[in-house]
Amino acid sequence: MNSTAEVVIIGSGIVGSSIAYQLTKAGCRDVVVLERESHQGKGSTGKSMGGVRAQFSTPVNIRMSLFSIPFFRDFEAALGHPSGYRPQGYLFVATAQKHLDYLRANFEKQVAHGLTTAQLVQRDDVVRMVPQLRSDDILGGSFCSTDGFVDPYSVMTGFMLRAMDQGARLERDAEVIAIDRDSKGIAAVKTARETISTRIAVDCAGAWSAGIAKMVGIDLPVEPLRRMLVPTEPFDKVAHTAPMTIDMSTGFHFRPEGRGLLMAWNDPDETPGFKTHFERSFVEKILTRAVDRVPVFEELEVNPSRAWAGLYEMTPDHHPILGAAPGVPGFFFANGFSGHGVMHSPATGKILADLILKGSTDLIDARLLNFERFAEGRQIEETAVL
Ligand SMILES: Cc1cc2nc3c(=O)[nH]c(=O)nc-3n(C[C@H](O)[C@H](O)[C@H](O)COP(=O)(O)OP(=O)(O)OC[C@H]3O[C@@H](n4cnc5c(N)ncnc54)[C@H](O)[C@@H]3O)c2cc1C
Secondary structure (H helix, E strand, C coil): CEEECCEEEECCCHHHHHHHHHHHHCCCCCEEEECCCCCCCCCCHHHCCCEECCCCCCHHHHHHHHHHHHHHHCHHHHHCCCCCCECCCEEEEECCHHHHHHHHHHHHHHHHCCCCCEEEEEHHHHHHHCCCCCCCCCCEEEEECCCEECCHHHHHHHHHHHHHHCCCEEECCCCEEEEEEECCEEEEEEECCCEEECCCEEECCHHHHHHHHHCCCCCCCCEEEEEEEEECCCCCCCCCCCCEEEECCCCCEEEEECCEEEEECCCCCCCCCCCCCCCCHHHHHHHHHHHHHCHHHHHCCCCHHHCEEEEEEECCCCCCEEEECCCCCCEEEEECCCCCCCCCHHHHHHHHHHHHHCCCCCCCCHHHHCCHHHHCCCCCCCCCCC
């Protein structure tokens, strides 16, 4: 079967869906989204912790969050679908002077870039916010009241439903197997069933993006890295209004989820690869860190069969790769979010729609996140990665 499209988006996760929404909103209605699975959300989007924050260390990440978080707040009014945004905050808990110095340096950048809801907090403030924390070594922290959580699946669905209302076509069970080029650049995107003639293709395949880039001869530095999450059984000894709480001494963090909690810890021994099974031995590792910081977690119950694993899509500098591919006219990247793709999906949709339709964007300095930065030695390291 042959067809045509103005733009073909490869991957229907939260990022591809956001781009489809913004393109169609801007009047580019002939958009096709190709998804290899039988339904949306089976990549990283459906595995995410749903955290959204503006407490970053680099101006470009702060800027993307300052666009995205109000977007989540206003999502339902604008798109007619809930985002599940809960502004319960992110609380970074410092236990060493170097943590305090780091949080202060970040805070100053955040304020300089227009964030008004972040604050540095004292030990007593931390204890007041989450009284269950073991506090003997806590020195202070930082808190941002507009940080919080969203429902990634609902956001993705909202973007896609509205994109489809505006003319986009979503094709499921449509794995991209090849991309044709001619002397002008991209010529067609192929699935087993269909060849879609197009001049523009966007690589939104998340942790699988490097495989798509290879189809046009580009080595994309995006690597899959497993992350595991552990939900608890119902637990009411920590308030359900508690913020996302990050113990900077170990990286252990948790937030309320349903009647229980959702716990995360990034195992430094994890190695890159397409590993998506949950390792049961992780439960003991995370509970050790959990109980150390929150002694009442000794009473927590965890059912390992409810825990899950998914993939971060890591780049060497922990920032996404956005924009046109050098040497392949019509090929665009929107991947490599290094664990921040949910929170930055609104900004990414707008940036990509601007770059595709106008060749420039006012939202960020797009040069900062282009593919060429790696060859040109312009990496911008983000250290506030959870
Ligand atoms: C455990 C965990 C916790 C996380 N927590 C957070 C968090 O708190 N906050 C946050 O912002 N981010 C978080 N993330 C990261 C976030 O989930 C991702 O950055 C985000 O979902 C990326 O969205 P995406 O649309 O780019 O990728 P995906 O959701 O992975 O979508 C890519 C899609 O491409 C499809 N695809 C792949 N290859 C092909 C092909 N050949 N043809 C057609 N389709 C193809 C896949 O099936 C998939 O549906 C977390 C991730 C994990 C794993």
